[in-house]
Amino acid sequence: GDMAVVLLGLTDGEAGTTFVYGVSRKGQKLWKYDLRGFNAAKPLLEQNHVYLGAIGRVAKLSKATGKVIWQHKGLFEDPTLKYQGSLPITRQGQKIKFDGNLSVDDKTGKIDKVFK
Numbered sequence: 001g002d003m004a005v006v007l008l009g010l011t012d013g014e015a016g017t018t019f020v021y022g023v024s025r026k027g028q029k030l031w032k033y034d035l036r037g038f039n040a041a042k043p044l045l046e047q048n049h050v051y052l053g054a055i056g057r058v059a060k061l062s063k064a065t066g067k068v069i070w071q072h073k074g075l076f077e078d079p080t081l082k083y084q085g086s087l088p089i090t091r092q093g094q095k096i097k098f099d100g101n102l103s104v105d106d107k108t109g110k111i112d113k114v115f116k
Helices: none
Strands: 003-011 016-024 029-034 049-054 057-062 068-072 090-092 095-097 102-105 111-113
Touching (some): 016 049
Antiparallel strands (some): 003 016, 090 095, 095 102, 102 111
16 A cells, blocks of 8 residues: 554553554655553454554544544443454454454444344
8 A cells, every 4th residue: 555554552551542644655744543541453444444442442544634524432331342453354244343241334334233
C-alpha cells in the first residue's frame, strides 16, 4: 500500500493508552488517533478502513484521514462483553469480530452481542 498504520501502546500495567498513526511511505505522519485503551488488538486493515480494539474500546477509522466512522467505549465494564482487546480483529461477512462475545455490524456500527 501507499501508507502504514502504526500503533504505540503506553501502559503501567494498570492503565494506559494506544496512539494510532497513519504514516506515509516517506515516514510522514498523516493522522493520529488516541484509542484511549491499552492491550491493543492486532488491527484489521482493509483498503479504505482500519478497525481497532483495545481494552474496553473499538473503532473504525478512515485509513486515509483517521476520521472516526464508528466507535464504542465502556465495553470492558459491560458484564456481557468484558472486552479486553488483544485478540486479532477479523471480518465475517458484514460483521467485524473483536472476540467471542463482541462483533459490530460494519455498515451500521451497531454492536451485535454474540453469546457462547
